[in-house]
Amino acid sequence: MKPFLSRLLSRLSFLTVEVAVILLLFGASFAAFFYLIRVVFGVHSVALDTWAFQLLDARRQAAPGLTDWAYVVTFFASAPFLVGITIVLPAGLVWLQRRREALEIFLAVVGASLLNQGLKTHFHRMRPDTALVQQLGLSFPSGHAMIGMALYGCLAWLLWRHGRHPVWAVLLLLWAVLIGLTRVYLHVHYATDVLAGFAAGLGWLILLRTALRLWWREAQVVAGQEKRQAR
Template sequence: MKRLTARLAALFSFLTLEIALVGVVFMASALLFFYLTRVVFVENSIDFDQWAFRRVDQLRSWWPGLTSAVEGVTFFASLPFLVGAGIGLPLLLRSQGHHREGLEVFLAVAGAALFNQLLKAHFHRARPSSALFPQAGQSFPSGHAMIGLALYGCLAWLLWRHRRHPVWAAALLAWALLIGLTRVYLHVHYATDVLAGFAIGLVWLILLRTALQLWWREKAEAKL
C-alpha cells in the first residue's frame, strides 16, 4: 500500500508539472482538431478553405517563380525525407550516446505517421481537385503538417531542453509551419487539413512525451 501511495504521489507531482507547462497547448490543440472535424464533416463548410485558396492563388499570380521554391520546401516532410530522417537521426543520436532522445525522435515520426494514416482512413476526405500535381492518398489531416510538426517539434524540444537554443527551436517550429503552408499553396491539401495536422501533431507529441517520461520514471524507480 505504501509503495502504491508513493507511486501515485510521484505520478501526481509529475503530471502537475506537465500540465503547468503544456496542458493549455494540449487542450487547445485537441479542441481545435475536433472543431475542424465538425466544420468539415458536420457543417460541410468550405468557406475557410476557399478563402485560403484564393489568397495563395493571388500570391502565385503575383510571384509565379515562387512555385519551384515551394516544391523544394515541401520535400522536407515528404515520405522519402521522413523515412530517412526518422531512421537516420535516431541512429545518429544513439551513436552520440543520446539513446533516449533517439528513441523519442523515432517514435515521434513513426507514431505520427501511423496515427495520420488511421485518421485519414477514418475521415476519408478526398484531396482538392485543383491540385497542381497529382497526390495519392486521403486529405484529412495533412501528413506533411502532422508528421512534419512531430519531427521538427520534437527536435525543437530537444534543442531547448539540452542546449537552451530558443532561436534554433523557434526556427524549427517555423519551418514546420512553413511546410504545412506549402500544401495549401500547391492545392494538395485544404487549409483545414493543414490546421488539423498541426493540431493533432501537437497532441501526439505531448502524449508521447508524457508516456515516455512516465515509462522512464518507472524504470528508474524499479532499479532502486
C-alpha cells in the same frame, strides 16, 4: 538549509508551470482538431478553405517563382525524406550515446505516421481536384503538416531542453508551419487539412513526451529499488 529549500521550491515551481503549459497546449490542440472536424464534416463549411486558396493563389500569380520554392520546402516532410531521417537521425544519436533522444524522434515520426493513416482512413476526405502536382492518398488531416509538426516539434523540444536554444526551437516550429502552408499553396490539401494536421501532430507529441517521461521515471524507481535490495 534555506538555499536548499529555495532551490527545491524553484524546481517545483518550474515543473508546475511546465505541466500547466503542457496541459494547456494539449487541450488547445484537442479542441482545435475537433472543431475542425465539426467545420468540415459537421456543417460542411468551405469558407476557410476557399479563402486560403484565393489568398495563396494571388501570391502565386504575383510571384510565380514561389512555386519552385514550395516544391523544395514541401519535400522536407515527404515520405522519402521522412523515411531517411527516421533511420539516419536516430542512428546518429545512438552513436552519440543519446539513446533516449533517438527513441523520442523515432517514435514521434513513426507514431504520427501510423496515426495519420488511421485518421485519414476514418475520415476519408478526398483531396482537392485542383492540385498543382499529383498526390495519392486521402486528405484529412495533412500528413506533411502532422508528421512535420511531430518531427520538427520533437527536435525543437530537444534543442530547448538540452541547450536552451529558444531561437532554434522557434525556427524549427516555423519551418513546420511553412511546410504545411506549401501543401495549401500547391492545392494538394485544404487549409482545414493542414490545421488539423498541426493540431493532431502537436497532440501526439505531447502524449508521447508524457508517456516516455512516466515510463523512464518508473524505470528509475524500479532500478533504485533493485539496487537497494541488492545491498
